[in-house]
Amino acid sequence: MDIDLYSPDALKSPWPTVERIREEGPVVYNDQMQRWMITPDRLVRRVLMNYERFTVEKKREEGPSLFGPDAFIGIDDKERHDALRGVWSIAFQRASLERLRGVITEIADRMLNTMEARLRDGETVDSIRELCRDLPAYVIAHMLGVPSDMRPKIVEWSDLMGAAVGFPPSEWRPENPAWVAAETARQNIAKYILEQIDYRRRNPGDDLISQIVHSEIGKTLTDQAIMENSRQLLFAGNETTAKWLGHCMVVLAQHPDVREEVRLDRELLPVAVEEIMRWEPVVGTTFRSVRGGDIEVEGTLLRDGDRMMVMTGAANRDSERYVDPGKFNIHREFKANLGFGYGMHSCLGVTLARLETQITIGRVLDRIPNFALAGEVTYSSFQLRGPQTVPIRLQ
Ligand code: HEM
Numbered sequence: 492m493d494i495d496l497y498s499p500d501a502l503k504s505p506w507p508t509v510e511r512i513r514e515e516g517p518v519v520y521n522d523q524m525q526r527w528m529i530t531p532d533r534l535v536r537r538v539l540m541n542y543e544r545f546t547v548e549k550k551r552e553e554g555p556s557l558f559g560p561d562a563f564i565g566i567d568d569k570e571r572h573d574a575l576r577g578v579w580s581i582a583f584q585r586a587s588l589e590r591l592r593g594v595i596t597e598i599a600d601r602m603l604n605t606m607e608a609r610l611r612d613g614e615t616v617d618s619i620r621e622l623c624r625d626l627p628a629y630v631i632a633h634m635l636g637v638p639s640d641m642r643p644k645i646v647e648w649s650d651l652m653g654a655a656v657g658f659p660p661s662e663w664r665p666e667n668p669a670w671v672a673a674e675t676a677r678q679n680i681a682k683y684i685l686e687q688i689d690y691r692r693r694n695p696g697d698d699l700i701s702q703i704v705h706s707e708i709g710k711t712l713t714d715q716a717i718m719e720n721s722r723q724l725l726f727a728g729n730e731t732t733a734k735w736l737g738h739c740m741v742v743l744a745q746h747p748d749v750r751e752e753v754r755l756d757r758e759l760l761p762v763a764v765e766e767i768m769r770w771e772p773v774v775g776t777t778f779r780s781v782r783g784g785d786i787e788v789e790g791t792l793l794r795d796g797d798r799m800m801v802m803t804g805a806a807n808r809d810s811e812r813y814v815d816p817g818k819f820n821i822h823r824e825f826k827a828n829l830g831f832g833y834g835m836h837s838c839l840g841v842t843l844a845r846l847e848t849q850i851t852i853g854r855v856l857d858r859i860p861n862f863a864l865a866g867e868v869t870y871s872s873f874q875l876r877g878p879q880t881v882p883i884r885l886q
Contacts, residue, residue: 493522496775496873505775505873506817509805518791526778526798527791532806532829534789538779539801539834542568544786545779547836559681561716568835574708575720576839582634582699585842591630592850598629599851607858610885615865618740618881619733622855624650627732627847631725636687636698645683645725651676653730680725684718699724728840731773732847734877738771739764739852741878742819744864749821754856763821764848768807768830770819775804775873777832803829804873861886 492515494508495501501508509530512519517531529535538545546568581587599622606621628646637645655663655673663670684700691701703709703717743750743763753759781797793799807828808816814823831838838844855862866882 492519492528494528495523502870502872505804505876506808508873509802509808512802513805513809516791517789518793521800524800526800527788527793528776528800528802528805529788530802530805530809532809532812535801535803535806535829536833538788538799539777539832539836542835544781544783545799545801546782547779548782559715559719559722561713561719571708572835575703578703578706578708579699579724579839582702583839583843588843588846591634591843592846594633595626595630595847595850596854598626598633599854602626603854603858610859610862610883613884615882615884618862618883619737619878620880622851623736623740623881624733626736626851627844628725628729630843630847631728634699635684635721635725636691636696636700641683645680646729648676648680649726649729652680652726677722680722681718684721684725685714688714688717688721724839728843730875730877732840732844734773734871734875735764735768735844735848736851737878737881738773739767739848740855740862740881740883741864741868742767742771743852743855744862744881744883746819747863749819750856750860753821754860757853759821760849760853760856761845762825764845764852765825765828766819766821766823769813769828770807771876772804772807772828772830773875773877774830774832775876776800776802777836803832804876859885 492512494512496505496508498508512528513530517529517534519528519530520526521528529538548568602622602625606616606618609616609621625643625646628649629642632642632645633639651669651672654669665671687700688704691698691704695701695705700717700721703712703721709717743753749763753763777800779799779801781793781795781799783795785792785794787793806812807830810816812826831841831844862883863886864882865884866880868878868881870876870878
């Protein structure tokens with residue numbers, strides 16, 4: 492199938508394209524991407540669980556070389572993955588994260604102070620720029636032990652790096668200034684984290700860098716490997732959570748009745764943001780490749796080494812799992828969606844992302860419940876999809 496997920500129409504709304512793929516069958520070859528596309532929820536789950544036959548290890552070749560060869564947490568199926576995930580998993584459990592509730596609320600309120608004042612003056616404000624984009628980066632920078640005066644710089648570098656993820660492969664070239672900016676930012680972050688590793692080795696704290704430096708696996712790793720994994724962690728939570736927040740702003744502005752319902756009954760907030768994740772998923776697709784020989788998947792033969800787009804985003808709108816999946820409905824029967832992946836590589840930061848989103852959107856509902864869209868919303872590509880600008884004003 493000749494499917495272009497980067498076409499202007501697909502950027503505006505990927506869903507007609509996704510439905511075309513679905514109509515062709517559960518396993519469809521994409522000529523442009525040279526990958527098998529998997530769309531049904533049940534099959535996506537099966538593939539993501541079967542890491543013996545479907546590996547993440549070629550994933551590093553699937554995008555711009557953002558993380559480096561030693562950033563293995565998301566791209567290694569073996570012991571190193573589990574050991575590193577084990578070191579950080581305690582910090583990402585609910586009990587540990589609860590301690591961050593105050594910090595997250597304070598960061599959200601600080602950003603909302605400026606935004607609310609401008610809105611009350613009658614201005615139109617881009618809520619991505621003023622709130623959604625920087626908030627998650629400030630939180631993860633705090634967790635990594637980055638001092639507050641350095642955080643704006645880290646956010647700027649992370650943004651420049653993130654811009655490269657949305658580029659189609661044809662744009663990954665040194666003649667592209669945005670690509671060069673992404674590469675430079677990547678090196679700047681590397682230099683900064685390497686300095687932090689050196690400092691934390693001598694001055695341990697309770698931050699994520701100290702935790703890995705002083706762990707059993709940390710002692711077997713080079714500083715470069717520790718840096719690459721820390722940089723991947725810094726990055727993994729920024730763009731994604733910022734985009735989820737952006738989707739929440741758009742969807743709640745488009746559904747003022749739901750917004751009011753949630754404002755009045757805060758117990759609905761967690762299910763509302765989960766339904767936004769199902770309906771407007773941030774990660775449209777993840778990548779795997781076949782290993783250990785050829786394999787038949789629902790009647791289609793995939794060869795050893797074949798590449799796959801495992802379309803978690805498409806699975807979130809699968810009618811086999813969800814009644815009327817194209818409809819946004821916070822009262823639907825609750826079923827876990829695939830917005831945070833599935834299986835051994837499922838999102839390490841899911842609880843943090845939920846906490847940040849619930850707190851931030853809760854504060855938006857407290858402070859500016861009557862916001863409305865004040866201009867066109869444009870989106871980044873299906874692979875990592877979110878609104879790029881969300882201009883709002885008060886009604
Ligand atoms: C809305 C926000 C987020 C979304 C939608 C999201 C989505 C995902 C998805 C779909 C995966 C699985 C990828 C795969 O199977 O190939 C994943 C993995 C991962 N995520 Fe997230 N994520 C979010 C926030 C975060 C945050 C806040 C952090 C940490 C600060 C984080 C850290 C990670 C890490 C380290 C992995 C790799 C885990 C592993 O391979 O064991 N994510 N994420």
